[in-house]
Amino acid sequence: MMICSECGHKNRIGMLYCEECGRTLKPSPVDTTEDIVAVAAQEVPQPVVPYRKLAVTPPELKIRGTAHLNDNSWLMFNFGDGEKTLDVKPARRLIFGRADNTSPLKPDVDLSPYGALEKGVSRHHAVLELKEDTLVLSDAGSSNGTYLNGQRLAPNQPRVLRDGDEVKFGKLVAHIHFK
């Protein structure tokens, strides 16, 4: 339950506005059981017993990696089970895909050595752009889709890429590390 800090109404987790008073339900800074209870404790006098403790997550620990890239950072792509890696120097715009002799369009980053063909990578699969110090990834209208942390990207809808993210080109899985 998420307890509205304004009116005390109990809303189900995932609701974004209080059903009772219409105010925004602010997710606590770190959305753990402890924090939810902490809010509850201020509003409701009777003690609330936490039903469950989540795995230790100290607030300072970053769950998703940073989105900020240093000037001289490189990107490491870790394919599949980690046997193969690829280092990429970020540039303003990089096209990821599969080089193909029948097509004059060459990707900037060729994924063929990592099993691109069998894994359904398109010739022009995804675009990685550097915007100031953040990287944004978008699908270039590929046949089998680009996935960021398991979610399929809509074509040409950029999303911020973070350290430690998982990217899937079709069925080709890569873990990204900033270094």
Add this chain to the structure above:
Amino acid sequence: MDVPFDPYTILGISRSATDDEIRKAYRRLAQRLHPDKNPNNLGAEMQFRDVNLAHNLLTDPISKRDYDLFIGADNHQDTYFTLRVTPSKRAVLDLPEEQVIYLLAEIFPAPQVGEGQRKETHVNLTLVLDISNSMKGSRMERVKIAAQRLVEDLSPEDVISVVVFNDRAAVIIPATNPTDKPSLRARISMIAPSGGTEIYQGLVAGVQQNRAFSDTKRINSVILLTDGHTFGDQENCLTLAKQAVEQGIVISAMGLGSDWNDEFLDKLASTTGGATSYINSADMVLRFFHDHVRTLSNAFAERLQITIAPDPDIRLEMAFRLSPNPQPLLIDDHVIPLSSLQANRPISLLLQFTLPPGMQKAFRTVARLVVSGDIMQNRRPHFKAVSDVSLEVTDRVQNDEPPTAIMEALSKLTLYRLQEKAREALEKGNIEEATKRLNNLATRLLEMGQTELAQATLSEAQRVAQTRALSAQGKMTIKYQTRALVSPLDLDTALTNYIATNDP
């Protein structure tokens, strides 16, 4: 071989999929959509049928080759509309309690459609006008003038019919091309009000007239305009509406004044994918007719519907069309008619689902959404767009902000729901609760800068505290104005209406 859909899209696989991939995709979907697992879900049943058809086609080598060589090649080039689904969260915690997730589903016309759609779609329009005693006087006269002006604006290839009703119905203008406009205007001018209100009578005659010209070249629309309550024939009306939508006829309702049954008209319109409008003053009827016809002539796909198949442990709680024409949708059988798609404006829906307690940590599917529609001029029947929605269940905390589009839509929709909840409390006789909710609503409206509506809501809250009831006009104003807030474009129209009707 007539294949009204793309089997690869239906199975969610690429065109180069191997037999093994086809089989696996089929198994996965068939398991999720099987009727045994989804009782009372017509949406899942329809999707299951499609998945079976697609599987049968792709596992028969000859049909598959035929499809790939002939039909598929064409299909591949032509995308008429796309479906984009954004969840409120991409990852949820594996909690031992129920959770809520929202999906924003947007149906976009394909870009080339806008360019190729210079030519307007012709309309097949039926007006079903209430001429009961309560319409007497200037109200009737203004509606007649609006109808005459509407006839004037139609092109010779459109079709118009006019039906009037009180206790019984009369066809004033049988369905015809508006070529002899003076005589059509003359017939409208002879309308004289009398008697009571029996909507079913009018609706039967109206749908019958509309059906006479129902084809793929024109877009079919019945407008019901009433200012009163109908008694005893509501069920018949809803049955008729269900038949109408199967024939591609959309019924839109206009409630004039404040003494009509909003719940019934909403249900009637939603059954066909149409919308309900609240018209405070007869002066505004013309404007509503105009907007309606303009919207229709922009249509490039009709008989649009979305089927929603949540996974068996997930429940669809609510569906609401945000734009165009905000309208609560009926979710009973998981098949939701959406009337037509305009070439220049996407349709957006907000869906609310309940996730079960104790989900396994893994990536999992949530629901499969399929939008289908007929492209006008018979260019492509049953075009389909599919989206399979999945998310991650994890024990790791996610601090992602929900997408702005969802936050914005939901902030407005929450107000509409508050209004509903205030009315529910009032019906149960809980005056205190109703007053509190109306006051909350007024506060939120003020924060949003909707001063006039906030004031109207505040004075209704006071009225409820004193008289235990909302005023008829206040009830309608709060309901339909908060609803209009959901879509900025429609709000513009509604506000003009509000200001115009409140000028002394």
